[in-house]
Amino acid sequence: MTLTAVRALPSRAPARPGGAPRRRPHRHRRQDALVGYLFIAPQALGIVAFVLVPLGLIAYYSAHEWNVLAGTFRFVGTENFERLFTDPQLGGVLQATTIFSIALVIANLTLALVLALLLNRRMRGVGFFRTVFFSPVVVSLVAWTIVWGFLLQADGGINGMLATIGIEGPNWLREGPTAMASVVIVQVFKNVGLNMVLFLAALQGVPHELFEAARVDGARPSTIFWRITFPMISPTILLTVIITIVGSLQVFAQIAVLTQGGPGTSTTVLVYYLFQQAFQFGKFGYGSVLAILLFLIVLVLTIVQWMLRRKWVFHEN
Amino acid sequence: MRTETAPDVSRASRRSRRRTLSYLAFYATMTVLAVPFVFPTWWMITSSFKPITEIFAFPPTLVPENPTIQPFLDVFALQPFAQQYWNSAYIAIVVTIGTMLVSSLAGYAFARIQFPGANAIFLVVLVGLLIPAEVTIVPLFQMFNGLGLIDTHWPIILVSTFGAPSVLTTFIMRQFFLSLPVELEEAARLDGLNRFSIWWRIAMPLARPALAAVAIFSFLHVWNLYLEPTVYLQSTELFTLPVALTRFTDAYGGALWNVQLAAATMTAVPVLLVFIVAQRQFVEGLAHTGLKG
Numbered sequence: 001m002t003l004t005a006v007r008a009l010p011s012r013a014p015a016r017p018g019g020a021p022r023r024r025p026h027r028h029r030r031q032d033a034l035v036g037y038l039f040i041a042p043q044a045l046g047i048v049a050f051v052l053v054p055l056g057l058i059a060y061y062s063a064h065e066w067n068v069l070a071g072t073f074r075f076v077g078t079e080n081f082e083r084l085f086t087d088p089q090l091g092g093v094l095q096a097t098t099i100f101s102i103a104l105v106i107a108n109l110t111l112a113l114v115l116a117l118l119l120n121r122r123m124r125g126v127g128f129f130r131t132v133f134f135s136p137v138v139v140s141l142v143a144w145t146i147v148w149g150f151l152l153q154a155d156g157g158i159n160g161m162l163a164t165i166g167i168e169g170p171n172w173l174r175e176g177p178t179a180m181a182s183v184v185i186v187q188v189f190k191n192v193g194l195n196m197v198l199f200l201a202a203l204q205g206v207p208h209e210l211f212e213a214a215r216v217d218g219a220r221p222s223t224i225f226w227r228i229t230f231p232m233i234s235p236t237i238l239l240t241v242i243i244t245i246v247g248s249l250q251v252f253a254q255i256a257v258l259t260q261g262g263p264g265t266s267t268t269v270l271v272y273y274l275f276q277q278a279f280q281f282g283k284f285g286y287g288s289v290l291a292i293l294l295f296l297i298v299l300v301l302t303i304v305q306w307m308l309r310r311k312w313v314f315h316e317n
Numbered sequence: 318m319r320t321e322t323a324p325d326v327s328r329a330s331r332r333s334r335r336r337t338l339s340y341l342a343f344y345a346t347m348t349v350l351a352v353p354f355v356f357p358t359w360w361m362i363t364s365s366f367k368p369i370t371e372i373f374a375f376p377p378t379l380v381p382e383n384p385t386i387q388p389f390l391d392v393f394a395l396q397p398f399a400q401q402y403w404n405s406a407y408i409a410i411v412v413t414i415g416t417m418l419v420s421s422l423a424g425y426a427f428a429r430i431q432f433p434g435a436n437a438i439f440l441v442v443l444v445g446l447l448i449p450a451e452v453t454i455v456p457l458f459q460m461f462n463g464l465g466l467i468d469t470h471w472p473i474i475l476v477s478t479f480g481a482p483s484v485l486t487t488f489i490m491r492q493f494f495l496s497l498p499v500e501l502e503e504a505a506r507l508d509g510l511n512r513f514s515i516w517w518r519i520a521m522p523l524a525r526p527a528l529a530a531v532a533i534f535s536f537l538h539v540w541n542l543y544l545e546p547t548v549y550l551q552s553t554e555l556f557t558l559p560v561a562l563t564r565f566t567d568a569y570g571g572a573l574w575n576v577q578l579a580a581a582t583m584t585a586v587p588v589l590l591v592f593i594v595a596q597r598q599f600v601e602g603l604a605h606t607g608l609k610g
Binding site: 029032033034035036037039040042043044045046047049050051052053054055057058061115118123125129130131132133134135136137138139140141142143144146147148150151153155156157160161163164185189193194197198201246249250252253256257271274275278279284287288291292294295298299302 | 340343344346347350351353354355357358360361364373375376377418419420422423425426427430431432433435438441442444445447448449450451452453454455456457458459460475476478479480481483484487511512513516537540541543544547548558559562563572574577578581582584585588589592593596599600603604
């Protein structure tokens with residue numbers, strides 16, 4: 001590895017304009033290499049200590065029955081992995097995770113796109129509304145979640161407002177379907193501003209002539225959207241889909257504050273289940289297996305993103 | 318929504334009326350859409366000035382009828398909130414400055430310095446982007462437990478500054494340095510400046526926009542951390558704000574809503590005010606980091 005890299009260098013050097021680095025080659029380069037290692041050392045060592053070593057430890061833990069509360073630690077081979085298939089709760093957990101991610105992606109991206117399309121115009125006040133829609137992004141996540149939790153109480157603000165117009169609202173956070181919907185909605189309004197800004201940037205990158213040409217040809221707005229706008233911003237759509245799904249797999253504070261995974265396991269997403277198993281029930285071995293599962297899902301999604309990027313996206317800058 | 322002008326020049330007044338109508342429709346739509354974004358913050362702030370008797374009043378009061386600052390006083394009586402505020406603030410500042418240094422050093426080296434194995438190391442570092450913090454939390458807890466660092470701020474500071482969260486910012490810095498023209502640095506080099514001086518005195522001042530994005534991203538990231546402090550911290554006086562916010566309950570475990578919301582207001586409003594002042598940097602910085610992530 002080291003040798004090939006060194007040998008590769010001289011061939012690269014003449015390609016640089018001017019060819020200045022040819023002079024004073026050796027001393028400088030070796031010194032440079034040392035400086036390079038020093039510069040990346042904090043980051044590289046941090047990754048080794050806080051990412052690679054922990055990943056290795058997960059693999060090690062996952063082969064052990066380790067109950068912190070009971071103080072047991074013994075080698076069990078693949079038993080923890082087999083538990084994945086017999087765990088009666090895991091099906092519900094994966095279902096909740098899937099529902100949450102899909103609902104979030106659909107709601108978030110639709111709203112983000114609608115807001116971006118509405119704001120993609122020169123008009124007084126557009127900047128103000130952009131700020132308004134973005135503002136929850138910078139509000140502390142737990143603070144935001146607590147307010148929504150308060151609003152969604154059985155006797156909270158939302159049901160209070162509904163009651164003034166004669167509607168009796170449900171106990172949002174304590175009934176299965178509405179609990180899931182609530183967690184999704186809280187998350188959508190928190191972060192949709194980010195995707196909206198990304199879409200706005202993408203929309204502004206679409207050449208104006210395309211729209212004008214289509215309009216001259218008498219295309220309808222819906223045709224223009226599906227035939228021009230949508231394909232032109234498809235790279236951004238794909239990117240935001242993946243970012244949003246990966247982000248949705250990491251939703252923890254919202255669940256912990258709003259529903260604690262309930263009622264039943266209806267809002268117990270994988271991350272929250274992992275936390276429960278490891279830190280509430282003290283099962284570090286099984287918790288590690290769940291961590292591997294989470295890691296694999298994120299990995300697969302990332303690979304899918306790379307592959308789709310090559311194949312599916314019409315337009316890439 | 319967009320007024321398509323029919324070739325009807327003679328009726329200018331009708332056209333302008335139609336335009337006014339479409340403006341009105343636009344602003345009305347936007348205002349309705351803005352409600353779920355603004356109302357929670359409004360409700361958080363106003364409710365924290367309400368006495369507990371008014372908090373669940375029916376019909377709900379949009380503005381407190383009997384405003385009181387008692388909830389804010391209770392926040393400090395129920396928890397060491399000033400201490401917790403300080404914990405969050407100093408951790409966020411230390412990590413933000415640390416991340417700016419770690420990421421700009423590594424980003425600069427990956428962009429500019431040729432050394433054996435650079436590409437391979439860069440790929441290994443990028444692995445950090447693939448690993449959600451939740452995946453490594455169990456072994457990290459065990460490692461810090463072995464070092465006797467549980468119930469200290471060290472795990473949060475160390476992992477945030479050097480671990481996976483700083484990979485994204487390193488990537489941002491690398492991309493930025495790659496986009497800078499190299500001639501300036503080469504001139505400085507011929508003048509005899511060493512790499513460190515070039516990085517600090519030439520590249521860093523030019524990198525202010527990227528550094529601002531990195532600073533905003535990492536400050537908000539650390540300020541909002543919830544899982545990590547929940548796992549690593551046990552003593553109330555060591556809590557950071559997000560953990561502290563969830564612990565305002567009465568003797569029976571019932572939520573003290575107005576006190577909790579007063580604490581949430583004190584947590585959220587300062588950041589919101591900074592955002593309103595520097596919104597362009599926030600939007601561009603966060604969108605930039607979001608895009609690269």
